[in-house]
Amino acid sequence: MNETPASAPPRIEANGLTKRFSGVTVVDGVSFLVEPGQILGLIGPNGAGKTTLFNLMSGVLKPDAGRLVVNGTEATGLPPHRLARLGLVRTFQLARELDKLTVLENVLLAAPANAGETLTGALFRPAATRRDERAATERAREVLALVSLSDHEAKLASNLSGGQKKLLEMARCLMAEADTILLDEIAAGVAPHLVDEIALLIQRLNREHGKTFVIIEHNIGFIRALASRVVVMATGRVLAEGSFAHVSANPAVVESYLGQAA
Ligand SMILES: Nc1ncnc2c1ncn2[C@@H]1O[C@H](COP(=O)(O)OP(=O)(O)OP(=O)(O)O)[C@@H](O)[C@H]1O
Structure with missing residues (x-):
């Protein structure tokens, strides 16, 4: 469809x-x-x-x-x-600093509002509202379900297998809309x-x-x-x-x- x-x-x-x-x-x-x-x-x-x-x-x-x-x-x-x-988005091998974040955090960082911002800015800038954060987390979980990584959301990205990292790259593209x-x-x-x-x-x-x-x-x-x-x-x-x-x-x-x- x-x-x-x-x-x-x-x-x-x-x-x-x-x-x-x-x-x-x-x-x-x-x-x-x-x-x-x-x-x-x-x-x-x-x-x-x-x-x-x-x-x-x-x-x-x-x-x-x-x-x-x-x-x-x-x-x-x-x-x-x-x-x-x-x-238009391209998958990239996960940058080394993203390896130290959880799978869920990796997906959240790919949300469109974060595009073009520095990693530090995106992580430490206070979120506009808790509601926005909740909506983003909900969306990130939907995306992780789509790529069959729901069970791994709390894992550090560095602990994923090579294939799972590819799925995470796909999830980041989907989160970027x-x-x-x-x-x-x-x-x-x-x-x-x-x-x-x-x-x-x-x-x-x-x-x-x-x-x-x-x-x-x-x-x-x-x-x-x-x-x-x-x-x-x-x-x-x-x-x-x-x-x-x-x-x-x-x-x-x-x-x-x-x-x-x-
Ligand atoms: N930054 C660069 N500086 C100089 N030469 C480069 C650079 N990047 C790529 N090349 C050269 O450009 C040519 C094309 O490389 P490219 O990686 O785009 O090919 P490819 O089709 O993707 O190959 P592969 O299937 O091996 O990945 C190669 O000869 C490569 O050595």
Whole structure:
């Protein structure tokens, strides 16, 4: 059930995004659309530029050329907290200081009112009202239930398994009220049963909550199972795009990537 109106603009419009490091072009004029309700897989060999592209899309890096439009709003060069306000959030490995907080506190800190504030400010500033705090806690608990971490809310984040930390990253995106979530290798290093749980969660958030996803992943089975559209990158450029069946039948994709990954 996706509540996005048919006329909604693309969630993300990347137009000629380009990034150079020391004169080397690692993202080279990349253009594509992410439509509302899509699960888009971004695949390609090591060094293809996928993470750098994510950094451009999530405001971690500014492009040297090209444009980014998020939900119909010009967003080129905006920092992560401004993009979050437009509905676009990326999962990050938990920062070390967040490891020392409980699971519930981690989720509370991702609430939209805290976006862009310092950790210290968000923790020690007196809350506007107790009612607001109670509402935020209630919402954080709903989000933790969605990602099956309710039983772990009082644990320190550092005591979670690798897979549970990924679920916590997802919970933080949901608490930030993102409509589009960028996932960078969410299945990497995760126990197989939790990989399946993460895949089911992505499907449920997509179908029942209308969330749009862009997923970088080397686990091709994960992409095949989830992605309604796939963009293949190689040497900084888009090599192919379309359904998984379409791109996996492309000889250039097989040669540059799938031949080794399969
Ligand atoms: N900050 C940086 N400074 C210089 N070069 C960089 C920087 N970040 C990335 N690169 C280079 O840019 C190229 C693309 O890297 P990137 O991490 O975006 O690729 P990727 O497709 O995500 O690879 P992987 O699948 O291995 O994660 C690589 O050659 C990398 O060494």
